[in-house]
Amino acid sequence: xxxxxxAFVRTEQxxxxxxxASATGPVKWAKDxxxxxxxxxxxxxxxxxxxxxxxANTLPWIANGVWGTSSLAxxxxxxxxxxxxxxxxxxxxxxxxxxxxxxxxxxxxRPALTFLLFFAAAAPVLFFKLPRxxxxxxxxxxxxxxxxxxxxxxxxxxxxxxxxxxxxxVYQRFVTGSFAAGFFGGIATAFVVWIIGGMLIxxxxxxxxxxSTVPSxxxxxxxxxMMLGVxxxxxxxxxxxxxxxxxxxxxxxxxxxxxxxIEFIRGVPLITLLFVASVMLAYFFPPGTTTDLFLxxxxxxxxxxxxxxxxxxxxxxxxxPRGQYEAADSLGLDxxxxxxxIILPQALKISIPxxxxxxxxxxxxxxxxxxxxxxxxxxMIRGPILAxxxxxxxxxxxxxxxxxxxxxxxxxxxxYSQWLERQLATDHR
Amino acid sequence: xxxxxxxxxxxxxxxAAGAAAAGTLDDVKARGTLNCGVTTGLVGFAAPDANGxxxxxxxxxxxxxxAAVLGDPTAVEFVPxxxxxxxxxxxxxxxxxxxxxxxWTFSRDVDLKFTFxxxxxxxxQGFMVPKDLGVSxxxxxxxxxxxxxxxxxxxxxxxxxxxxxxxxxxxxxxxxNAEAQQQYLAGACDVYTTDASGLAxxxxxxxxxGDHVLLPEIISKEPLGPLVRHGDNEWGDVVRWTLNALISAxxxxxxxxxxxxxxxxxxxxxxxxxxxTEGTLGEMLGLDADWAMKAINAGGNYGEIFEKNxxxxxxxxxxxxxxxxxxxxxLLYSPPFR
Numbered sequence: 043x044x045x046x047x048x049a050f051v052r053t054e055q056x057x058x059x060x061x062x063a064s065a066t067g068p069v070k071w072a073k074d075x076x077x078x079x080x081x082x083x084x085x086x087x088x089x090x091x092x093x094x095x096x097x098a099n100t101l102p103w104i105a106n107g108v109w110g111t112s113s114l115a116x117x118x119x120x121x122x123x124x125x126x127x128x129x130x131x132x133x134x135x136x137x138x139x140x141x142x143x144x145x146x147x148x149x150x151x152r153p154a155l156t157f158l159l160f161f162a163a164a165a166p167v168l169f170f171k172l173p174r175x176x177x178x179x180x181x182x183x184x185x186x187x188x189x190x191x192x193x194x195x196x197x198x199x200x201x202x203x204x205x206x207x208x209x210x211x212v213y214q215r216f217v218t219g220s221f222a223a224g225f226f227g228g229i230a231t232a233f234v235v236w237i238i239g240g241m242l243i244x245x246x247x248x249x250x251x252x253x254s255t256v257p258s259x260x261x262x263x264x265x266x267x268m269m270l271g272v273x274x275x276x277x278x279x280x281x282x283x284x285x286x287x288x289x290x291x292x293x294x295x296x297x298x299x300x301x302x303x304i305e306f307i308r309g310v311p312l313i314t315l316l317f318v319a320s321v322m323l324a325y326f327f328p329p330g331t332t333t334d335l336f337l338x339x340x341x342x343x344x345x346x347x348x349x350x351x352x353x354x355x356x357x358x359x360x361x362x363p364r365g366q367y368e369a370a371d372s373l374g375l376d377x378x379x380x381x382x383x384i385i386l387p388q389a390l391k392i393s394i395p396x397x398x399x400x401x402x403x404x405x406x407x408x409x410x411x412x413x414x415x416x417x418x419x420x421x422m423i424r425g426p427i428l429a430x431x432x433x434x435x436x437x438x439x440x441x442x443x444x445x446x447x448x449x450x451x452x453x454x455x456x457x458y459s460q461w462l463e464r465q466l467a468t469d470h471r
Numbered sequence: 472x473x474x475x476x477x478x479x480x481x482x483x484x485x486x487a488a489g490a491a492a493a494g495t496l497d498d499v500k501a502r503g504t505l506n507c508g509v510t511t512g513l514v515g516f517a518a519p520d521a522n523g524x525x526x527x528x529x530x531x532x533x534x535x536x537x538a539a540v541l542g543d544p545t546a547v548e549f550v551p552x553x554x555x556x557x558x559x560x561x562x563x564x565x566x567x568x569x570x571x572x573x574x575w576t577f578s579r580d581v582d583l584k585f586t587f588x589x590x591x592x593x594x595x596q597g598f599m600v601p602k603d604l605g606v607s608x609x610x611x612x613x614x615x616x617x618x619x620x621x622x623x624x625x626x627x628x629x630x631x632x633x634x635x636x637x638x639x640x641x642x643x644x645x646x647x648n649a650e651a652q653q654q655y656l657a658g659a660c661d662v663y664t665t666d667a668s669g670l671a672x673x674x675x676x677x678x679x680x681g682d683h684v685l686l687p688e689i690i691s692k693e694p695l696g697p698l699v700r701h702g703d704n705e706w707g708d709v710v711r712w713t714l715n716a717l718i719s720a721x722x723x724x725x726x727x728x729x730x731x732x733x734x735x736x737x738x739x740x741x742x743x744x745x746x747x748t749e750g751t752l753g754e755m756l757g758l759d760a761d762w763a764m765k766a767i768n769a770g771g772n773y774g775e776i777f778e779k780n781x782x783x784x785x786x787x788x789x790x791x792x793x794x795x796x797x798x799x800x801x802l803l804y805s806p807p808f809r
Contacts, residue, residue, distance in 0.1 A: 114676065115786065118678060134521055135521060138519075138521070138523070143519045143523040144519075144523050147522075259550075317555070317556075320556060321555075321556055321559045321560075322559075413553060413555075414553070414556060415511050415551045415552055415553045415556055417511075417551070421511065424511070424512070424647070424649065425510075425511035425512035425518075425551065426511070426512045426518050426519045427512075428512065428649055429510075429511075429512025429513050429514050429517070429518035430512075430514070430518045430519075430520065430521075431514055431515060431518075431785060431786050431787065434514045434672065434675070434676040434786075435652070435676030435677070437649065437653065
């Protein structure tokens with residue numbers, strides 16, 4: 043038996059053979075995910091058929107699109123009965139869709155440059171790992187943007203800046219004594235600077251200025267939506283925080299002012315506020331002195347979204363355990379320190395999805411200004427472009443373009459907020 | 472045409488506060504531009520072109536007034552207004568005149584305190600149906616579904632018409648003209664009703680305009696005209712007689728091509744009075760002697776303006792109809808220049 047040798051002894055490992063075709067690759071993926079049960083298979087086939095139907099209609103429509111004609115009638119001639127989009131309206135009127143129909147064409151570089159600078163200014167606010175010195179540019183950006191878009195004499199934005207700086211210094215000087223003294227002293231100083239400076243600027247300073255003056259009435263298109271969205275969001279977040287804190291205040295006067303403001307504004311539709319801004323306010327001013335319509339609309343939209351943001355932040359504040367407030371007190375922090383260092387960082391983190399939700403909604407709500415005859419993107423489409431004899435009847439192309447622009451911005455905001463939530467996720471899950 | 476009850480109430484309430492500044496003519500001259508309220512966009516009547524220049528039938532009235540007062544048809548600041556903001560804009564003094572396809576009605580004239588200085592377009596509410604519906608009269612529309620813009624006088628006119636003819640209909644409420652076109656083309660309603668000029672303009676944009684017919688019935692009167700505030704009759708006169716000058720010019724055969732020749736003097740004394748070579752009509756209005764000549768030069772006489780913007784050669788293709796001169800069987804009838 044001893045020399046009986048085995049017929050075969052394997053000396054090396056069997057090389058791994060590839061898995062059967064049905065258990066790997068796309069086939070397995072499809073089997074697991076698309077056709078796992080008969081019902082799912084049925085649904086998958088139905089869904090594919092549905093997608094096919096949509097694509098079969100839209101893809102030729104896009105592929106056959108006409109780009110070079112100068113009117114809808116010519117488009118139809120060029121298409122000759124074939125289904126296809128008339129994208130010529132975009133190539134001919136792109137400037138009106140983006141900038142409105144009255145912004146001087148040779149000055150388009152000004153809003154375009156502002157748009158680019160906006161990213162530089164927003165970056166240090168949005169990405170807090172960037173060097174903090176960049177915030178200086180962010181602080182200057184509103185004045186640069188104002189000068190670039192509206193033009194006119196450079197003295198106006200400089201005066202506004204000087205007013206803010208003077209107010210800030212007064213605030214710094216007195217805030218150590220009393221917050222109220224610093225706060226109101228700063229505001230008063232800024233107004234004094236503006237009033238005195240306003241008298242010093244000659245009345246004809248706008249004539250012959252380096253950048254020609256563009257009145258607010260001439261702004262329009264997607265530029266107007268962006269301006270309203272950016273201005274109102276950035277103003278309404280601080281205002282909303284102040285309102286949320288004010289609503290929780292122990293001082294009855296401040297508390298009730300905030301409660302009444304929030305409840306009143308939330309109880310009124312935005313479109314009503316816009317009508318008040320455009321129509322009714324004219325009656326409250328003496329004849330001849332009208333405040334800029336853009337400014338009136340910014341104030342109304344800011345108030346509206348601030349009320350909503352205040353409620354979102356109040357939710358964040360309420361979500362913090364009582365112990366956090368007590369911990370701040372026991373450390374001996376005063377109210378501003380406790381809020382700044384302990385309460386708000388946590389409350390705001392909780393509120394991010396809500397705030398972003400309001401911001402996205404607000405940005406889309408800016409198209410409502412088209413009902414008070416401001417020519418934002420939608421106003422341009424519904425008014426001048428669809429009312430021109432050349433393009434009356436073009437809907438899908440224009441509205442699709444508008445949706446695309448809005449989608450890009452809103453999707454970007456939403457992606458940023460998700461990234462921010464991941465960055466700030468310090469809890470254990 | 473469009474009017475919501477709330478806003479007319481607001482307008483009326485605000486009227487007391489919005490004290491009309493007297494001396495609009497002097498204001499306009501001092502300012503150097505005319506603030507003219509127009510629609511935010513209506514095919515053929517007012518819309519900015521690709522270069523942002525306003526153009527259209529109502530716009531031409533603004534330009535003529537600016538030319539008469541300031542001598543420059545481009546010295547106009549166009550203030551776009553919606554159906555809801557137009558009256559407050561005029562009452563508050565934001566605009567000097569409104570030329571925005573606005574129907575002259577009793578309550579607007581008397582209650583809202585505006586002065587309609589004339590009619591530049593006689594419109595009326597009509598019906599459009601697909602040809603294969605086989606309907607030749609609006610009275611055959613028993614049981615039809617009708618696309619109708621809500622909150623407008625057209626809605627009320629429609630109810631009146633069907634009630635008085637004892638037939639039934641089913642309204643499909645829609646908000647804007649653009650929405651109506653899509654609903655109608657998609658077959659959501661059998662009939663679309665709005666002002667006849669609007670129907671013609673809408674039909675012109677269809678891919679196959681020939682498949683749709685406008686029914687012969689016109690069920691309402693919609694005289695559209697420019698208006699100014701109550702209480703400033705001098706300014707009202709300027710706008711009224713500028714419009715009349717355009718209409719008279721067509722009647723008397725003054726066109727933008729022969730006007731310079733005619734301004735040298737003609738055998739017709741009325742032409743001479745209009746063009747300022749005879750009499751002192753301009754002085755009476757507080758304007759230059761050649762005010763009407765400048766107004767007519769701005770865009771031609773009424774007929775030329777009509778043909779250029781909404782006439783049969785344009786895609787809108789409106790016939791003169793009621794808007795022909797009285798000598799041609801229409802309603803245009805300017806008082807004499809004397």
